[in-house]
Amino acid sequence: MSIFVDESTRVIVLGLTGSQGRFHGLRNRDYGTKVVAGVTPGKGGQDVEGIPVYDTVAQALSREGADAAFVVVPPRAASEAILDCAAAGVGLVVCITEHIPAKDEALVAARLRREFPRTRLIGPNCPGVISPGRCNIGITAGDIALGGGPVGIVSRSGTLTYQALHELSRKGIGQTTCVGIGGDPVPGTTFVDVLEAFQADEETQAVMMIGEIGGDGEERAADYIAAHMTKPVVAYIAGVTAPEGRRMGHAGAIVSGSKGTAKAKIEALVGAGVVVGQNPTEAGELMVDVVRRLKDARS
Amino acid sequence: MDLVEYQGKQYFARYGIPVSDGRVADTVEEAVAAAGEIGYPVVVKAQVQVGGRGKAGGVKLAADEIETRHYASEILGLAIGGHKVRRLWVESATDIAAEYYASFTLDRAAKKHVAIVSARGGIDIEQVAATDPQAIVSMHVDPLDGLDHDAARQLAGRAGLDPRAVEQVAAVLVDLYRCYVEGDADLVEINPLVLTAGGQVLALDAKVTLDDDAAFRHPEWSALEEIGDVDPRERLARERGLQYIGLDGSVGIIANGAGLAMSTLDVVNQVGGGAANFLDIGGGANADVMADALEVINTDPNVQVILVNIFGGIVRCDDVARGILRAIEEVKLSSPIVLRLDGTNSTEARKILDDRRPAGVIPELSMISAAKRAVEIAGERR
Numbered sequence: 001m002s003i004f005v006d007e008s009t010r011v012i013v014l015g016l017t018g019s020q021g022r023f024h025g026l027r028n029r030d031y032g033t034k035v036v037a038g039v040t041p042g043k044g045g046q047d048v049e050g051i052p053v054y055d056t057v058a059q060a061l062s063r064e065g066a067d068a069a070f071v072v073v074p075p076r077a078a079s080e081a082i083l084d085c086a087a088a089g090v091g092l093v094v095c096i097t098e099h100i101p102a103k104d105e106a107l108v109a110a111r112l113r114r115e116f117p118r119t120r121l122i123g124p125n126c127p128g129v130i131s132p133g134r135c136n137i138g139i140t141a142g143d144i145a146l147g148g149g150p151v152g153i154v155s156r157s158g159t160l161t162y163q164a165l166h167e168l169s170r171k172g173i174g175q176t177t178c179v180g181i182g183g184d185p186v187p188g189t190t191f192v193d194v195l196e197a198f199q200a201d202e203e204t205q206a207v208m209m210i211g212e213i214g215g216d217g218e219e220r221a222a223d224y225i226a227a228h229m230t231k232p233v234v235a236y237i238a239g240v241t242a243p244e245g246r247r248m249g250h251a252g253a254i255v256s257g258s259k260g261t262a263k264a265k266i267e268a269l270v271g272a273g274v275v276v277g278q279n280p281t282e283a284g285e286l287m288v289d290v291v292r293r294l295k296d297a298r299s
Numbered sequence: 300m301d302l303v304e305y306q307g308k309q310y311f312a313r314y315g316i317p318v319s320d321g322r323v324a325d326t327v328e329e330a331v332a333a334a335g336e337i338g339y340p341v342v343v344k345a346q347v348q349v350g351g352r353g354k355a356g357g358v359k360l361a362a363d364e365i366e367t368r369h370y371a372s373e374i375l376g377l378a379i380g381g382h383k384v385r386r387l388w389v390e391s392a393t394d395i396a397a398e399y400y401a402s403f404t405l406d407r408a409a410k411k412h413v414a415i416v417s418a419r420g421g422i423d424i425e426q427v428a429a430t431d432p433q434a435i436v437s438m439h440v441d442p443l444d445g446l447d448h449d450a451a452r453q454l455a456g457r458a459g460l461d462p463r464a465v466e467q468v469a470a471v472l473v474d475l476y477r478c479y480v481e482g483d484a485d486l487v488e489i490n491p492l493v494l495t496a497g498g499q500v501l502a503l504d505a506k507v508t509l510d511d512d513a514a515f516r517h518p519e520w521s522a523l524e525e526i527g528d529v530d531p532r533e534r535l536a537r538e539r540g541l542q543y544i545g546l547d548g549s550v551g552i553i554a555n556g557a558g559l560a561m562s563t564l565d566v567v568n569q570v571g572g573g574a575a576n577f578l579d580i581g582g583g584a585n586a587d588v589m590a591d592a593l594e595v596i597n598t599d600p601n602v603q604v605i606l607v608n609i610f611g612g613i614v615r616c617d618d619v620a621r622g623i624l625r626a627i628e629e630v631k632l633s634s635p636i637v638l639r640l641d642g643t644n645s646t647e648a649r650k651i652l653d654d655r656r657p658a659g660v661i662p663e664l665s666m667i668s669a670a671k672r673a674v675e676i677a678g679e680r681r
Contacts, residue, residue, distance in 0.1 A: 100512060156558070162611075212558050
């Protein structure tokens with residue numbers, strides 16, 4: 001089992017006719033993902049290397065049938081694209097778009113909460129979700145992931161998500177699903193959402209969590225882990241040496257006072273029984289130990 | 300973008316939030332002229348983006364022209380929290396009966412906006428939160444519902460304000476919410492929001508942080524001047540559209556993605572070095588962006604070595620490699636580059652570099668080995 005996606009997931013790509021959408025949409029298809037349609041208003045009837053393009057999400061869904069959407073459109077158009085998917089009944093929307101205004105993100109979150117509670121948004125500003133060998137929606141290079149489990153990955157950062165996949169794969173540890181939740185102020189899916197799904201997933205036996213400074217998502221994750229997780233969690237938090245009060249790229253990564261610092265997050269996680277690595281490589285090595293102990297316990 | 304007080308007040312005034320009459324002054328003479336127009340007494344206030352201006356002597360009450368002249372010359376050029384004062388705001392003095400606090404920001408966990416009000420304004424709100432949490436009241440605002448006067452009045456009522464202030468504070472909250480939402484601010488904060496002896500409610504300070512991602516729908520933002528000292532390296536980086544923060548170590552850092560860049564800083568630190576900067580070339584970086592990034596770092600005299608740490612996702616490693624080759628040709632780099640490339644098209648990138656074997660580029664296979672090598676080189680060159 002995997003979470004959120006599997007080999008049967010059918011994906012439409014909003015923005016497939018753009019350069020980014022084309023590059024990643026086709027790459028996702030090459031990986032084996034069922035990319036069944038593209039959506040670009042005004043370009044219905046065209047195709048991108050055999051993938052039919054429709055004017056609207058509703059048309060694409062009625063003709064091709066899909067349960068997931070990959071949103072690769074500019075920030076001004078992203079909110080509407082996400083809500084179009086939700087209104088058409090798409091269950092999973094993965095949005096990689098960067099630089100969406102925070103007010104638009106808050107409004108999208110509010111409308112999903114009130115009008116479309118059955119739609120899960122992953123992102124925005126995230127690398128997407130990959131279940132190695134089954135489905136890849138987003139911008140992750142599929143060849144750095146290794147299938148077969150037993151580890152689930154959840155990460156707030158883009159490139160650190162790849163780093164985490166890479167650290168595990170090169171040590172021969174497979175992944176069940178890797179979810180990049182994104183670093184924006186209003187993530188559609190939170191650490192806790194993904195941890196809940198991994199806790200419920202039979203195939204996932206341990207979780208690697210990659211956080212960073214700013215906000216309190218990691219602290220909330222620590223509370224959830226302490227109260228509900230029976231599976232071991234290994235974490236890495238980026239930004240231990242970040243100067244206070246300075247923004248480091250992500251809108252979410254603002255350190256002010258003690259709350260939101262790497263130190264406070266690490267303390268909360270350690271308090272919840274999480275093993276925390278000092279860098280991504282050390283976190284990978286700690287996961288090797290965890291997986292070995294899981295195997296020993298079974299044999 | 301953080302606004303200084305007077306810019307924040309001008310932003311507030313557009314949404315109908317009451318502020319004192321005031322003028323900008325960059326010289327002592329301008330301050331005196333401003334005070335003459337406004338009428339005495341006036342308050343002379345340093346315009347810098349740091350808190351604690353009052354304690355640092357950056358806010359003074361002036362009763363007449365002699366005092367205005369004295370304080371203006373004293374405050375201009377003063378260093379407050381490392382920022383040199385270059386601009387003053389001279390405003391009409393207020394007879395204060397009570398000091399309150401009001402703000403709007405985003406509650407990430409709830410995914411809703413949050414209004415915060417306190418009857419204990421005029422001091423650091425985090426200190427109030429730590430020592431007297433009962434004195435702070437808050438309320439979530441669902442973006443779909445907005446904030447109406449009744450809800451604002453209830454919140455103001457719960458805060459235990461002077462009864463004379465409640466209606467006016469409620470009106471300020473409604474306007475401040477509009478300023479926050481329509482004005483695309485990440486934070487709007489009034490501390491203190493005062494009740495005057497005459498029974499009027501007034502925003503006596505203004506803290507506004509604008510959401511840079513919303514700049515496309517606010518052409519008026521381009522007229523906002525950057526006040527205060529900006530690191531020249533940061534200025535150059537911003538012109539090139541790069542996320543750069545100057546630090547004081549000797550290892551220049553270029554990475555793609557904020558997380559990986561922060562992690563690179565951490566690892567350099569762990570292996571005994573110090574980062575000269577944080578530089579995120581972002582998700583869509585290409586050869587041009589890489590060349591720009593190297594040029595920015597090359598202007599930093601502290602840099603002894605440049606560590607380039609790229610994990611390709613959207614960024615293609617072959618583009619990065621081409622950018623490095625071009626930068627080496629176009630810019631005379633004064634430091635060697637330690638290069639770690641992984642991810643999308645990294646095989647092609649290695650081939651490009653193997654074919655050309657550029658001088659001063661040292662490839663490393665992992666983030667940690669690259670950090671160690673960079674710190675070693677920085678040590679040797681010092």
